[in-house]
Amino acid sequence: MIEISDAGDDRLADYVRLREVNLRRLLEEEHGLFIAEGDKVIRRAADAGFEPRSFLLAPRWLDSLQDVLEKWPDKPVYVVSEELAEQVTGFHVHRGALASYKRQAAVPLADLLTAGVRRIAIFDDIVDHTNVGAGFRAAAALGVGLVLVTPTCADPLYRRSIKVSMGTVFQVPWTRLQSWPGDLELLQEKGYVAAAMALADDSITLDELAAREDDKLALIFGTEGHGLKPNVLRRADLTVRIPMAAGVDSLNVASSAAVAFYATRP
Numbered sequence: 001m002i003e004i005s006d007a008g009d010d011r012l013a014d015y016v017r018l019r020e021v022n023l024r025r026l027l028e029e030e031h032g033l034f035i036a037e038g039d040k041v042i043r044r045a046a047d048a049g050f051e052p053r054s055f056l057l058a059p060r061w062l063d064s065l066q067d068v069l070e071k072w073p074d075k076p077v078y079v080v081s082e083e084l085a086e087q088v089t090g091f092h093v094h095r096g097a098l099a100s101y102k103r104q105a106a107v108p109l110a111d112l113l114t115a116g117v118r119r120i121a122i123f124d125d126i127v128d129h130t131n132v133g134a135g136f137r138a139a140a141a142l143g144v145g146l147v148l149v150t151p152t153c154a155d156p157l158y159r160r161s162i163k164v165s166m167g168t169v170f171q172v173p174w175t176r177l178q179s180w181p182g183d184l185e186l187l188q189e190k191g192y193v194a195a196a197m198a199l200a201d202d203s204i205t206l207d208e209l210a211a212r213e214d215d216k217l218a219l220i221f222g223t224e225g226h227g228l229k230p231n232v233l234r235r236a237d238l239t240v241r242i243p244m245a246a247g248v249d250s251l252n253v254a255s256s257a258a259v260a261f262y263a264t265r266p
Contacts, residue, residue, distance in 0.1 A: 001062070003079045007087040012078060014100040015056050015088050032103045034157035036167070042099045043068055044167030050101040058082045058096030065097070103157065106175050109148070109183060113190050117145035118216055118266055120192060124150045124180070124232060125223035126253060132156055133164025134254035135221070140168035142261035147174040148183075181232045184218075188237070192216040196236035197256055198228050199249065203239040210263045219260050221253050 004012065014033060033053055036045045039061060046052070046068045055069065055077045062069075062079070069077055080088070082096040089098070121144050126132055132154045139147050149156060153176070156162075156169045177183045184194050193214045220236060222228035233239060242251060242259055251259065 001077050001079055005080075005084065007084055011054075011076065012056065012080075012088050014053060015085075015098055016090075033100050034103055034162065035159040036099045036101055037097070037159055037163050039065060039097050041162055041167040042097060044170050045099065045101050046071065048170035050104065050170070053100040053102055054078060056080060056085060056088075056098040056100075058085065061097045107173070109175060109177065109186060112146055112173055112175060113187075119144050119261070119264065120146045120148060120187065120218040121257060121261070122148045122150070122177075122218055122220040123153050123257075124220060124228060125152045126221065127152075127154050128224055129154045129158050129160040130164050131224065131252070131254045132158075133161040133169065135257045136161070136165040136169045136172060136174075138254065138258035138261055140165075140172045142258065143265055144172065144261055147172050149174065149176050150180040151177060181235045184232075184235045187218050190216070192218040193238065194218045194220060194236045195238045195240045196220045196222075196228050196233050197241070197260060198222065198233060198239050199241055200233065200239040203241040206240055206242045206260060206263050209238065209240045217264055219257070219264065221257050221260075224253055 002011070014031075015035070036042045042055070042065065052072050052075050054075055057065065057077060057079060058081065059079055085096055085098070121135065121139050123132060123135055126135070132149070133156070136147060136156060154161065156174060162169055188194060193216065195209055195217060197220060220228060220232065222232070240260075242256060244250065250256070
């Protein structure tokens with residue numbers, strides 16, 4: 001336990017200026033870390049086997065997180081006031097609890113395609129961290145076996161993504177694709193039907209997709225606003241739409257994902 005009262009203490013470097021997305025991205029890529037915010041998320045990261053670098057806690061969390069801290073007795077626990085935590089991070093820290101964790105090495109796509117994975121979600125170029133986190137939460141809640149993010153998709157382990165997902169990003173296996181949309185070929189070779197969620201003249205409805213009862217299904221969701229690019233749609237096996245009412249053309253991408261996951265559940 002290390003009590004700190006100076007916001008400029010170098011030992012708090014992992015937690016400085018968390019609002020600055022670009023700075024955080026550089027720091028996290030350089031040092032291979034991510035930030036877990038809130039006691040539940042800290043616990044879920046620990047339960048998923050991630051190794052902490054350090055903890056930043058207000059005194060009131062020391063007892064309730066004691067079992068987590070005892071697993072890593074050699075890791076520093078920086079004890080600060082909630083006011084100091086806000087000063088260091090640049091925002092109001094949710095419940096005064098943060099932890100810095102080491103990232104794990106990415107698992108190759110081929111190693112994740114096990115026999116039990118029937119449904120895959122692919123998030124293509126989704127740039128909003130909130131949408132990524134909400135998509136992961138829906139995937140975990142509705143039994144999606146694997147999530148794939150394309151090279152230009154926002155980071156699922158960015159603090160905001162993790163927080164919105166309520167830590168479920170640690171529960172669902174996922175990896176970042178290295179060749180997109182070329183990686184669709186591997187999925188199709190493994191028997192997955194690639195279903196692109198998009199408004200297109202030749203699209204089928206989500207109800208029609210669900211009625212097919214495909215044994216293996218990869219649902220592809222595109223970026224906010226413009227959706228999926230033509231080169232992705234050309235490689236997909238099907239294009240699928242969610243019928244809308246009242247003149248609404250589409251749902252938010254995270255909402256669309258939740259609806260599609262529910263409709264196509266095994």
